[in-house]
Amino acid sequence: MEEPPGNPKFGLLKCPFALREQIVRNMEFMDAFHLSTLSKRSKQMVHKAKYQTVHITFGFEEDSREDHIEFGIKDFERLKISFSDSNDTPERDPNAIDGRKLAILIDGPSCDYRKKLSAHLLFIFHSDWTIIYIERNIKNLGDIFQWNFRKTFDYVRLSAVGVLHITPEALKSILNSLESKKFELEFKMDDSIYKYRETLNNCDILNVRDSIHWLEIDNFLDRNPKMKILALQDLPGEQINNLLKQWIHGKVVDMETWYLLRNYGYPDDVIFDGIVTMKTKLTEKQAFAIFVFWDAASTTVDIRRKVDGKLATVHINWTGCVVSMCNEQILAGL
Template sequence: MKLHRMPFLVQKMIIAEMNFDDRLYLSVTSKRTCRLLEMSKLDLVSISITVYLSYVLVRVGHPYAHLYFNIPFKQSETDNGHHNHLKIGNCSNFQFLRTNWDSFTWNYEGVELERIKNAGIVFGKLLRHLKTFLNIRKPVQCSFRTVPVGLIPQLDCNYVYDRIEIRHRGAENMTPEDLTFLLGQLKIKQLDLNVKVPVGGYKYQRNPENKCLIQKLIIRNHIWVDFSELPAAKLIAIKKRISFHQMNTILKSWVAGSNRDMEIGDFELGKKTDRKIIFSGIGTHATQLTESERETFLEFVCPYPHLRRGVVAVDIIRENDGTRATVFEAKDVDDPHRKMFVMVWSEENLRRVGRDVD
């Protein structure tokens, strides 16, 4: 007896038991999209994936067109009339369908409607499928409006993500496992986090064996941060005010040999500073950066001139290898809040300020 002639419930049981969906790539996207694209290897500029509360929005870019569609998490999203559409950019050189701006509704089969109930499963299937037929020239960009449990581990570790933002008006809850995967397994050019971990007393502990995979890390809620061992990133910006003692911990740990991946630091201090507390137990030296080099660095890390007034700079030295770092304290002329920047004398930073590196 043919499978398609069997009762629907029996079909569901057989497909689920034999795991045909994964083994044969019988996912929602692959069957329909491969039919549209005729299994051709497309040369695309970029992919943008946004996870909303009830669906995943996907945009794929081409030099002459764009494609976007959304995938709901639950059957109710289609039953209530919130249909899923695939739309094609208006151009003549890059068409998936016969007419421009044509659209259709995803035909979800019952087994998929039943099984795809959270963003993690949908997102994982989507990335795995897109990777099979898309030649993406630029990194992938992902924006999360919500972070369902299990979503983060579905991200493909083979991609280089241009930007991942997990932001909300209030901090987004994230499990320790998801946060550990995000900070330690993914290659990301810029990671923007406004998250909290609903586990009492939790502090993120990085794996010392993991390489630094994040270029720029922006932290908007630091309750989960261990200031003695910051997450591995070349540029770390903490946008929520930290205490003088926390700033002291960051600098003292760097001098002692921790926080080694940080090459640039950007920290908010508040309306006043207490240099005695900030540099307690740390040897400081007159900075060896020239005025021109200091100005070049500050222009890079803080492009707004009014935030670079009244700058005070000192050098600190790492004990185990003699690496030097310059610590800047700056304030806004119209705002009493102060900032502190750290520039480690790495080869990249020295070239950035115009100094020759042998």
């Protein structure tokens, strides 16, 4: 009497690494995910194959039931996973996968399914951009999630379709708990006294709109020497003057461009109070290439940094004030 055949063994793990890598990379996204949940070895296999996605975005919506994770997959395909608070009933998006059901497949304890699911997804999938959108006010970051498994991201945005009102405590919690290459902050803050005086670690780009008074400008460049791009809306002219003096008299910093925007621009005498300016060395054609809204009838001058003699060009027109510290680099790339 013949014995019944045993359960077939999973042969992929026996294949050479290069072959396994190509097989995993060519799988459908959810097939790769399910493969990663079969065992610890399969999880490591998917991780080592470096299945690439365009982005992984954590969206914390105005209504917490609509929280989600979204993956940008090749060929502009997007996949959404519901990520609502454990105490809420998810707002069922017919195009979203239930995150709770996926978390059940993942081995490992966790008091919050979102933590387990997020840690697993970030481990097995590789992404060009890891993003967080926060569209509701919170008391502190722990109210929406404990990011103790990952603190560094590519892009963090605080913004809403309507107006997002935020407290100093919430803002400090987010900026101190997360590191991001880019922060985009668009909100209203009613507290007119609070000042954020700490360093934004590893931040290359800071973009602030609506409320600006919370950002401490004194010694800003000393606190953030690695920052490259600064985009601020409605910053008072006296504080722009302060920033320019910090650049002129301070140490070498990585700043490349400032976009200091305000309707109807700024008066020259406020911006350049106590600052030595020179006729710009840029030609009209070069200035047009560097400054997006360059206006030949407006003010364009150079300033010099004392520590190394480096020049920066300041352009003031009806849109505000733009400062370029990397003219040679930009012109070389044209």
